[in-house]
Amino acid sequence: MRSSTDDGSGPAAVATVPRLPDPIEIHDLTKRYGSTLAVEALSFRVAEGRIVGFLGPNGAGKTTTLRSLLGLIKPTSGRTLIEGRPFVEAEEPVRTVGAVLEVGAAHPGRSGRNHLRTLALASGIPFSRVEEVLEMVDLESAAERRVGGYSLGMKQRLGLAAALLGEPRILVLDEPANGLDPAGIRWLRDLLRSLANGGRSILISSHVLAEVAAIADEAVVINHGRSVTQASIAELTSGGAIGLRIAGPDAAALAEALRSEGATVEAADSGTFVVAGKTGEEIGRVVAAKGLVISELAPISRSLEDVFLELTGGESK
Amino acid sequence: MTRQIRSELLKLRTARSFIVMVGLGVGLAVLISVVTALKADYSHLSHGPSEPGIDQISTASLVVFFTLMLGVLTVTTEYRHGSIASTLLVEPNRRRLLAAKLVAACAVGALVAILTGGICLALGAAILPGRGFSLGLDGKLVAELLAGMAIAGALMAAIGVGIGAMIRKQTAAVVGILVYLLLLEPLVTSVAIKSLDRFSIGNALAQLTSTARVNGLDHAFGQVTGGLLLAGYAVVLVLAGAIVIQTRDVTD
Numbered sequence: 001m002r003s004s005t006d007d008g009s010g011p012a013a014v015a016t017v018p019r020l021p022d023p024i025e026i027h028d029l030t031k032r033y034g035s036t037l038a039v040e041a042l043s044f045r046v047a048e049g050r051i052v053g054f055l056g057p058n059g060a061g062k063t064t065t066l067r068s069l070l071g072l073i074k075p076t077s078g079r080t081l082i083e084g085r086p087f088v089e090a091e092e093p094v095r096t097v098g099a100v101l102e103v104g105a106a107h108p109g110r111s112g113r114n115h116l117r118t119l120a121l122a123s124g125i126p127f128s129r130v131e132e133v134l135e136m137v138d139l140e141s142a143a144e145r146r147v148g149g150y151s152l153g154m155k156q157r158l159g160l161a162a163a164l165l166g167e168p169r170i171l172v173l174d175e176p177a178n179g180l181d182p183a184g185i186r187w188l189r190d191l192l193r194s195l196a197n198g199g200r201s202i203l204i205s206s207h208v209l210a211e212v213a214a215i216a217d218e219a220v221v222i223n224h225g226r227s228v229t230q231a232s233i234a235e236l237t238s239g240g241a242i243g244l245r246i247a248g249p250d251a252a253a254l255a256e257a258l259r260s261e262g263a264t265v266e267a268a269d270s271g272t273f274v275v276a277g278k279t280g281e282e283i284g285r286v287v288a289a290k291g292l293v294i295s296e297l298a299p300i301s302r303s304l305e306d307v308f309l310e311l312t313g314g315e316s317k
Numbered sequence: 318m319t320r321q322i323r324s325e326l327l328k329l330r331t332a333r334s335f336i337v338m339v340g341l342g343v344g345l346a347v348l349i350s351v352v353t354a355l356k357a358d359y360s361h362l363s364h365g366p367s368e369p370g371i372d373q374i375s376t377a378s379l380v381v382f383f384t385l386m387l388g389v390l391t392v393t394t395e396y397r398h399g400s401i402a403s404t405l406l407v408e409p410n411r412r413r414l415l416a417a418k419l420v421a422a423c424a425v426g427a428l429v430a431i432l433t434g435g436i437c438l439a440l441g442a443a444i445l446p447g448r449g450f451s452l453g454l455d456g457k458l459v460a461e462l463l464a465g466m467a468i469a470g471a472l473m474a475a476i477g478v479g480i481g482a483m484i485r486k487q488t489a490a491v492v493g494i495l496v497y498l499l500l501l502e503p504l505v506t507s508v509a510i511k512s513l514d515r516f517s518i519g520n521a522l523a524q525l526t527s528t529a530r531v532n533g534l535d536h537a538f539g540q541v542t543g544g545l546l547l548a549g550y551a552v553v554l555v556l557a558g559a560i561v562i563q564t565r566d567v568t569d
Contacts, residue, residue, distance in 0.1 A: 070405075114331040
């Protein structure tokens, strides 16, 4: 992923070799619904083989952005490109992009198998591929049942099966973990990682930040329709350790001793404290000097959730 | 385009709501046709010798209101259940998608209407002789009546597709078109502006299916002109629907 200001210029040699378009490019996207500004001047890219998390509070403009990317919503201004051209101009749409935008977006009176067959028929994909994706998402046994009787998780799997039907080079997923049980979430994580390892680019929006942190290489954070930050997950969470967690029978005494030496100490769980302003070595010296017993001394890093809440002003709902 | 049409035909075949609706339309038309053949008094044929046969087609023509609904549902169902997004991911060209839906709905509409017409005529031919009457149709007239049914079924389905593309809310589209056809248009053309009656959808339909001959309507308009008028309505509504569907955001 590159920021919108990265125009690919740099060493002179680069100028002579035209850069191939990234799989996904959003340029200055703005979408206004009447007086409501849903997305404003949003720009980002997704590079080949990368999984990019697309994060923001509810109403931040994530779904509007994804739908604009897929030609479902007409931008007020700006451009959205898939492999260098608007999605509606793709020669083989189903082999270019697979997407999950809404859970259970299928006729409730049609069976899961027939839903996939209608999509396969429209795109010239053989019905044997329908059976393959049904097996891939573990829905073979429910394939003849009507979609209206599916659980939320089954509908989500059906959506993923539809997205994978054409073995697309790019996946766009809006909250794909919704409705999946823990085993399903792990299955999804492994699936997406194996797809990305196979060179596919994946843009995944989610409000389950731990899931994004576990799956994505990079993240785009938006708030009120504007880009807040775009960076790798490692960069986002590397803003320094928050502090050190100490626990044990003498933790309270240690906390007192550290406070007297100017450290900031906050009680966490029962018998556990978080210390800021002292290094592990400094804390270790106090422990030794006072002859205290502790069972844990561990650094605490910023989580993606911490970063997200900082960036969005704690607006996550 | 062929792939999209086949996909749309599969959608119509595999969703129970479409099958139930078409079955209901055919069943209702056939039921009224049987009652008509069993009860109608044809001792005095005030509208000519073909009156019993045209009566049978008249009851069969009820089914075109169901092909109209079929056309509406072909489009609105996609919005109602949110499947329009996955459909447009496979075929992002909205005009091509609408054209595929139009062809599929018209083909099914024509087939359903001609089959219903054929069944009603066959039932009339089976029942009426037992009561001392006959259909009173020659081969040429039977062909004209069935052709009129097929074209009416297709054109009403096309009108439904156009309406569905314009009004994506299914209930509003279905109620709106039925209120217009069954209440508003008859009211306006029979009470308020009688001169418009000739150009109403109802009259075009009656002329095309030849039922105007026995319904006390002026049938000088003729089957071909009625068909052209109904086709005009279909073209205008489908073009309007194409413009709306092309420009409208898909937000759900």
